[in-house]
Amino acid sequence: MSPDLLFLFTDRIGVFVFAISGGIVAVRKEMDLFGVIVMAFLPAIGGGTLRDLILSQPVFWLEDTQTLGFAIAGGLAAFFFHRWLENFRPLRWADAIGMALFAVTGAAKAAALGHGWPVVLIMGTMTASAGGLLRDVVANEKPLLLLKSEIYATAALLGSLVYFLTSLWTGDEFLAFVLGLGSAFVLRALGIVFKLSLPRSPF
Numbered sequence: 001m002s003p004d005l006l007f008l009f010t011d012r013i014g015v016f017v018f019a020i021s022g023g024i025v026a027v028r029k030e031m032d033l034f035g036v037i038v039m040a041f042l043p044a045i046g047g048g049t050l051r052d053l054i055l056s057q058p059v060f061w062l063e064d065t066q067t068l069g070f071a072i073a074g075g076l077a078a079f080f081f082h083r084w085l086e087n088f089r090p091l092r093w094a095d096a097i098g099m100a101l102f103a104v105t106g107a108a109k110a111a112a113l114g115h116g117w118p119v120v121l122i123m124g125t126m127t128a129s130a131g132g133l134l135r136d137v138v139a140n141e142k143p144l145l146l147l148k149s150e151i152y153a154t155a156a157l158l159g160s161l162v163y164f165l166t167s168l169w170t171g172d173e174f175l176a177f178v179l180g181l182g183s184a185f186v187l188r189a190l191g192i193v194f195k196l197s198l199p200r201s202p203f
Helices: 003-028 033-054 066-086 090-112 117-138 153-170 173-194
Strands: none
16 A cells, blocks of 8 residues: 555544544534534544644645545434444544544654654644544533543654654554554553553642
8 A cells, every 4th residue: 555545544534533523522412413513523624734734735625525525424423323332432432543543644744744753743743632622622521632631642642753763764654654553542542441641740
């Protein structure tokens, strides 16, 4: 699989699963179908939109309008199947998958433009977390990004770093994607299951 095709495939999956997380929040808030779709769009395209604007690149969903269809599909899945999804603690796990996917796609886009590691890490973390933060703020929920009890943005940062280093050392984009995605998801999963968190000031 070519790097461009891998990037496109991963980005669309990330849009879909992040849209599910936004749709589920809307369903819990008892929003109607329109509200569910709107809330699905916020995490699905919010982080990537901000990334592209900062990098002075064409906004990804304007060039690839099929992405909007994946966002709508994720919202509809949450609307019609939320009762089944609720049995699997869907919000945090869908969010974890989307976070990991967007971390590596954001990092990959910055790296492809020739930026150094600080920008690559920032763009990966921003792509992974900004949309979810927007979703939670609009829904008046406690942002997962800022929860003291769980690791979130740190997982996106790790995934971006692993992607960057693997790509730099091996030149293998597919391996970099897999390892970056896996490391971000595993750390986030450990945070969910074991309530891991970064240390806080004792004062």
